[in-house]
Every structure is written in structure tokens, then in C-alpha cells.
Amino acid sequence: MKSSASVFGPVPSRRLGQSLGVDPIPFKTCNWNCVYCQLGRTFPMSLARAEYTPAEEIVAQTHRALETCTPDFITFIGSGEPTLHARLGWMIRQVRREQGPPVAVVTNGSLLRMPEVRDELLAADVVLPSLDAGSERLYRQINRPHRDLDFQGFLAGMEAFRNEYPGQIWMEVMLIGGLNDHEEALGDLASALARIRPDEVHLNVPVRPPDEPWVQPPTPERLVRARMLLGATVSASSPGVGEEGTFQKLTTPEAVVSIVQRHPMTLSQIQAVLHGRPQDDVRQAVEDLRGSGRVSSVERFGQSFLVVAEARFS
Ligand code: SF4
Structure with a gap:
């Protein structure tokens, strides 16, 4: 369980x-x-x-x-x-x-x-x-x-x-x-x-x-x-992710993981969702998460999307 x-x-x-x-x-x-x-x-x-x-x-x-x-x-x-x-x-x-x-x-x-x-x-x-x-x-x-x-x-x-x-x-x-x-x-x-x-x-x-x-x-x-x-x-098939306020109780790394767990996104899309936080902090959090292996990337439509480490793409 x-x-x-x-x-x-x-x-x-x-x-x-x-x-x-x-x-x-x-x-x-x-x-x-x-x-x-x-x-x-x-x-x-x-x-x-x-x-x-x-x-x-x-x-x-x-x-x-x-x-x-x-x-x-x-x-x-x-x-x-x-x-x-x-x-x-x-x-x-x-x-x-x-x-x-x-x-x-x-x-x-x-x-x-x-x-x-x-x-x-x-x-x-x-x-x-x-x-x-x-x-x-x-x-x-x-x-x-x-x-x-x-x-x-x-x-x-x-x-x-x-x-x-x-x-x-x-x-x-x-x-x-x-x-x-x-x-x-x-x-x-x-x-x-x-x-x-x-x-x-x-x-x-x-x-x-x-x-x-x-x-x-x-x-x-x-x-x-x-x-x-x-x-x-x-519909544009872009399900709601949440505004900055949705993640206010979370640290920036936690907010990033919470977002990409349900909706893989590019760095700039994540920065747009977390627009109330310094953009450099969000970028740094993404780099740290990548370094620690909690998130990885998948390339689609000519862009790099951030996904949680458990996700396996073809
Ligand atoms: S594989 Fe399952 S979770 Fe993914 S889109 Fe299809 S029904 Fe939904």
C-alpha cells in the first residue's frame, strides 16, 4: 500500500x-x-x-x-x-x-x-x-x-x-x-x-x-x-496545473516535483506556473533535482520536458 x-x-x-x-x-x-x-x-x-x-x-x-x-x-x-x-x-x-x-x-x-x-x-x-x-x-x-x-x-x-x-x-x-x-x-x-x-x-x-x-x-x-x-x-488538452498559490506551502523543489508528477513540463512552463518565485531559484531547483535523480527529461515535439524519475517513456 x-x-x-x-x-x-x-x-x-x-x-x-x-x-x-x-x-x-x-x-x-x-x-x-x-x-x-x-x-x-x-x-x-x-x-x-x-x-x-x-x-x-x-x-x-x-x-x-x-x-x-x-x-x-x-x-x-x-x-x-x-x-x-x-x-x-x-x-x-x-x-x-x-x-x-x-x-x-x-x-x-x-x-x-x-x-x-x-x-x-x-x-x-x-x-x-x-x-x-x-x-x-x-x-x-x-x-x-x-x-x-x-x-x-x-x-x-x-x-x-x-x-x-x-x-x-x-x-x-x-x-x-x-x-x-x-x-x-x-x-x-x-x-x-x-x-x-x-x-x-x-x-x-x-x-x-x-x-x-x-x-x-x-x-x-x-x-x-x-x-x-x-x-x-x-479543448487544448492542457489540464490545469495550478497557480503559484496552489504550491505556496511547498518548497521550490517540492513544488517542481508536485507539478511534473502529473503534468510533465518544460522549464519555462514550470517557471510560468511558479511565477511568484525568483526564476533563478526555480532553475536551480530543477538542476538540483536532476542531479539527485528525482527528475529526468524526455524529448518530444522538439522540446525537453521534465518528468519524475519513475516515469518510463518509449
Ligand atoms: S495509459 Fe492509463 S493513465 Fe495513461 S492516458 Fe491511458 S488510461 Fe490514462
Whole structure:
């Protein structure tokens, strides 16, 4: 078990306003291994639901955080797949209050084929699952799921969840240039969306370092076409990181690690987030962290992104 739970933020989110993040899963524990994952390669690849972090600890940390902030959402979002936590439903019910902030869950959606996972997510106000492919072939190519998962099971689970869940489903589609942005792939995605009937469709493009170096964003023309065919709103796929104030209780090295643990960034992007601190201090902290091996770099899109040392990129 991980010794301490992970509650962070609130961080600004385009879709969720000021979002208090709750990460119940150890770094990069997932049942998919997406080519675009900004956290690198999945290890371990696991289908096992377990109490990775004690649920009571996560709930206590969340309640403590709520004493000092009033976020727009409490968001379960993993540096792995949050539905792999065996007590996710219990945690959602514990942190959700009548007059309190609504609860969102960001998930890849693959475990919604399990009735017990669907039951657990009924307690959430908004669920944001991923749909990057409308066919088995592209599902395997893009999401590279655990060998016991298949696309038809995924789709059936999503449909069943839609039929049972009265809350909001906001579908997240990652569009990758040359992979799922051509007419046939978009047609398949549109058919899958017609079956799932989400309340909203959000289109994302890779802007953070993808696991695979060949992953590229689509052209502006393909993005416009996808938006039209999928009835989507476009997001820049640059999730909220936080303002200087989010990290005020942390030393500069701790703040840098906290940022790149969830969102790998270039030095100048980190300096922009920590703009209230002397830029030389931030640069020095990054150099020291590199020297001590706590962070390393990955080259993508012609830039050098800082990542935590545990991250493994292809
Ligand atoms: S993007 Fe999400 S679902 Fe895909 S491998 Fe990374 S953590 Fe897992």
C-alpha cells in the first residue's frame, strides 16, 4: 500500500473550474498503456482492483483540504486508473455532501463493463470517460489495453452505464494525427458515440509529451472536421496545473516535483506556473533535482520536458 494519500490543488480545469484533485492510485498503475499517455509507459499493467491507498486516509485528507478551500469540483483523477481502487464508490459517498462541491471522476471507462464499478460511479455527479477509437483495431493500437480487455466489452459497459446513470457523462476523445483523425476512424467514433449518448463530447489533442515519440496532434483542418462529425467542443488538452498559490506551502523543489508528477513540463512552463518565485531559484531547483535523480527529461515535439524519475517513456 502507498503510505500517504494524494490530494492536490485546487487546480484550474477548463471543464471543472477550480478542481480539488484526489489521486487514489500509485503512479502509472493502469489497465491501458495509451500511446499518448503523458506519464509514459504503464507499469504495472493491472486489472486488479485493490485498496492501493487506504480509503480512510484519502477521505481524511480530502476533508482536511475542504476545510481551507471551496472547489467547484472534487475530482477523482489518477496518475493511473482511479476505478482500480476497490473502494472508489465508498470514497465518493464519503466526500460528497448535500451542500458541498459535486464529485467528478476522470476514468478510461474500461471497467464500466463490471456492474459493481457502474454501481460505485452512480454516486458521482459527472463521469469523464475516454473514447479514442471506434473499432477493435484502433482501440488496440491507441489504448493498448490489458490483454483481457476488448473493445466490444468496453462499448457494452459504456452503454450499460449510460442506461443506469442519471448524472452527466462527458466523453473525452484524444485525436492523434494520422491515427484516428481520418474519415473512417471518425465515422466509427461517431457511431460509438451515438450508442453511448454522452451529455458532452470533449475533443483533446496531445500537447504534453506522449509516451510514443511519433504521436502528433492532428492538423487544424482534421480538428475542424472531427469537431463537426463528433459534435464536440475542442479543448487544448492542457489540464490545469495550478497557480503559484496552489504550491505556496511547498518548497521550490517540492513544488517542481508536485507539478511534473502529473503534468510533465518544460522549464519555462514550470517557471510560468511558479511565477511568484525568483526564476533563478526555480532553475536551480530543477538542476538540483536532476542531479539527485528525482527528475529526468524526455524529448518530444522538439522540446525537453521534465518528468519524475519513475516515469518510463518509449
Ligand atoms: S492516458 Fe490514462 S488510461 Fe491511458 S495509459 Fe495513461 S493513465 Fe492509463
